[in-house]
Amino acid sequence: MTQTLHILGGGMAGSEAAWQAAEAGVPVVLHEMRPQVGTFAHRTGSFAEMVCSNSFRSDDDERNAVGLLHWEMGAAGGLIMEMARAHRLPAGGALAVDRDPFAEAVTARLRSHPLISVAEGEVTELPTEGHWIIATGPLTSGALAESIRAETGAEALAFFDAIAPIVYAESVDMTKAWMQSRYDKGETLEEQTAYMNCPLTKDEYEAFIDALLAAEKTEFHEGETAGYFDGCLPIEVMAERGRETLRFGPMKPVGLTNAHQPDVKPYAVVQLRRDNALGTLYNIVGFQTKMKYGAQTAVLKMIPALAEASFARLGGIHRNTFINSPTLLDAQMRLKSRPNIRFAGQITGVEGYVESAAMGLLAGRLAAAEIQGRSLEAPSGETAMGALIHHITGGAEAKTFQPMNVNFGLFPPIEAKGGRRGRKDRYKAYTDRAKEVFSEWLARQS
Template identity: 75%
Template sequence: MEPVHIIGAGLAGSEAAWQIARAGVPVVLHEMRPTVETFAHKSGDCAEMVCSNSFRSDDDVMNAVGQLHWEMRAAGGLIMAMADKHKLPAGGALAVDREAFSASVTAALKAEPLITIQPGEITELPTTGNWIVATGPLTSDALAGAIRGITGSEALAFFDAIAPIVHADTIDMSIAWEQSRYDKGETLEEQRAYINCPMTKDEYEAFIDALLAADKTEFHEGETAGYFDGCLPIEVMAERGRETLRFGPMKPVGLTNVHKPDEKAYAVVQLRRDNALGTLYNIVGFQTKMKYGAQTQVFRMIPGLQDASFARLGGIHRNSFLNSPTLLDDRMRMKSQPNLRFAGQVTGVEGYVESAAMGLLAGRMAAAQAKGQDLAPPAYTTSMGALVNHITGGAEAKTFQPMNVNFGLFPPVEEGRSGRRGRKDRYPAYTQRAKDDFNAWLAAQ
C-alpha cells in the first residue's frame, strides 16, 4: 500500500499520522524542525505547543470545546491521550506540561511501526500521491509561496501572539496567592491552580499608562493582517479602552486575597502552571507585541512580579490560513488539486484542539482513500462536523476569518428536545445530540 505523506508534525500532523497508522496504512511524516528553525519553536519534537499550555475548557456538557475533547477521546486521539497523561491542575480547563506532552507524542509516533518520521523541509507541493498539508501558522516561506501558487491568490493572514513565562520561585507569594476563580476544581490542588497578583486602582492605571507607552514590534511596510480576537495582544486590548483589561484577563471577580481578605482588588493578573514541577507559570491572557526590554519593565510593575525572572518573553508572529470555503471540499481536499488535503490552523480553525481535530479528520479521510474507500465527515451536529462544515462551505467566503469551535456553529436543537430555551437546558441538549451522532459516525466506519 502506498503511504500517505504529511507535511508538518505539529498537533494536526501528529494526530493525522496517528489516525492513519491506526487504520493500518503506512505514513511518512515530514518535519523541517530542527533542521529549519522557527522563532517560536524550541525543540524538534512533534506537537510542540508554543502559544499556551491550555486546551481550554474540559466540560463536555456545557462547552463546545469540551465536547470536541470528548469526540477526540472517543476517536482514539493521540493528542488528547497525551494531554490527559500530562495534565496539570487548571480548574475546569485542560492544561498540560508542554515539554512532557510533546516528548510523549514524539515517542508514541516513533514507536509506531507504520509511521516514518522524515526530517527536512518540503518546499514544493506534489501533484500526485495522497498528501496532507498540516504546516501550521509558521509555514516556511518557500512552502507558503507554493501554497499561494496553487490557490491563485495571496494567503489570508492574521497575527498571533505568545504570552510570557515566569520562574515560579521569583514570584513574591507574600503579595500573590494561589486560587482558581470561584475556587473551581474538584480537588484542593485544582482550586489552587492559579497564582493571583492583585492591583489597586492606582497600580492598574499606572500599568495601563506604561503598557500604552511601551516600545512595540512594528510590522513591515505594507503588512495589513489583523489580529485574531481570541488572542489579542494586551496592548491592543488596552488601546480599545482603559477598562478593557479589567473586564477581560485582569477581571477581579471570583477571587479572595488571602493576605487581605476584606479588601477587594481593582484588577488581578493570573498565572497558570506551565509544567508538572510547578517551576514555571505563564501569565494568562498576556499575549504581547512589546519589545523584550519593555516587557520586563512593564510586567515587573505587577505586584508580586517586581523581582520576576522570565523563562520566556512574549512575541508575535504571522499566522497564515486559506480561504477554505472557496478552496476546499468537504473531504478537506484542494478542489483544484485533490491529491492534497489540508489540516490544522491553515484551514481557518483557531486553537490547539481545533487544529488537532482537523488533523484527526484529515487522517481518517486519507486512510480511507488509501484503502479505496470514501469517508464523509461527521454530522455538523457534532463539534468536529460543525468545524469542518464551517470551513468548507458554511462560512461566508468574503468575510471568512479563523474560528474557535462554539455552539453558534451547531444547527439549533429541535423544539421539545431542550425544554426551556435557556443555556442550562440548550447546551446539554447540544452536547448529548453531538455524542449520539458522533458515536454513530464512528460505528459506521
C-alpha cells in the same frame, strides 16, 4: 499493496493525522523540517510542540464546545487527547498540559509506530503525485507558502498572533500573590488552587495601563495589513480599546478572594497558570503582547507581586498564514485543484490546539479511507468536529473568512421543547445530541 500517505508537518494536526491513518492500517511518512529548519516560535524538534499557551481550554464536555471536542477526540482514539490527559496539570476546569513531556510522549509514540516513518527536512513545493496532507500550521515556511499561492491563484490570508510571557515561580512575591482558581473551581484542593493571583489596587491598575499604552512595541513591516485573531489579542491592543477592557478581560477580579486581605476586593487581578509539572514555571494568562523586550519587563514588573520576577520566556508576536478554505477545499478537505492533497490544522482557518488536532484527526481518517477504497463522509455538523469542517469547507462566508475556535454558534440550532431553554440547558442539549451522532459515526466505521 496499500499506498503510502505523506503528511507534511509534525504539529498537532500532522501528528494526529499520522496516528489515525497508521492505526487504520495505512503506511505513513511524516515530513518535518524541524530541527533542521527552525521557526520563530518553536524550540525543539519534537512533534506536537506547544508554542503559545499550554492550555487546551475548558474540559467541560457537557456545556462547553471545546470540552465536547475533547470528548469526541477521546472517543475516536485521538493520540493528542490521550497524551494531554496523561500529562495534565492542575488548572481548575481547564485542561492544561506539561508541554515538554507531552511533546516528547507524542514523538515517542509516533516514532515507535510500525507503520510510521519520519522524513526530516524542508519540503518547499506542493507535491504533484501521491496522497498528501498539508498540516504545516500557521508558520508554514516561505517557500512552501509561495508554492501554495502559485497553485491557488490567490494570496494566503494572514493574521498576527502573540504569545504570553512565562515566569519563574520562585521569583513571584507570594506575600502579595495567593493561590486560587476562580470560584474555587475544581474537584481537588490542587485544582482549586491552580492559579497564582497577583492583585492590583485602582491606582496600581491605572499606572499599569498608562505604562502599557506608552510602551515601545513591535511595529509591522510596510505592507503588512493583517488583523489579529480576537482570541489572542495582545494586551496593549485590548487596552487601546478602553482603559477598563483588561479589567473585564484577563485582569478581571471576579471569583477571587485575596488570602492576605480577605476583606479587601482587588480592583484587578493578573493570573498565572502552571506551565510544567514541577511547578517551577508559570505563564501569565491572557497576557499575549507585542511590547519590545525591554519595555515588556519594565511594564510587567509594575504588577506588585511580579516586581522582582524573572522570565523564562518573554512574549512576542508573529505572522500566521492560513488559506481561504471555503473557496479552496472540498467537503473531504481536499484541494479542489489537486484532490490528491488535503489540508488540515490551523492553516485551514481553525484556531487553537484542540481544533487543529481535531481537523488532523478527520483528515487522517478521510485520507486512510480513500486510500483503502472505503467510502467515508465527514461527521454531521451536529457534532463539534463536523461543525468545524463544515464551517471551513463552505459554511463560512469566503469574503470575510477568519480563524475560528469551535463554538455552539457553528452548530445547527436545537428547538426548545415546551418553551425557551436556558443557556445551560441548551448547551447540554447540544452536547447530548453531538455525542449520540458522533458515536453513530464512529460505529459505522467499525
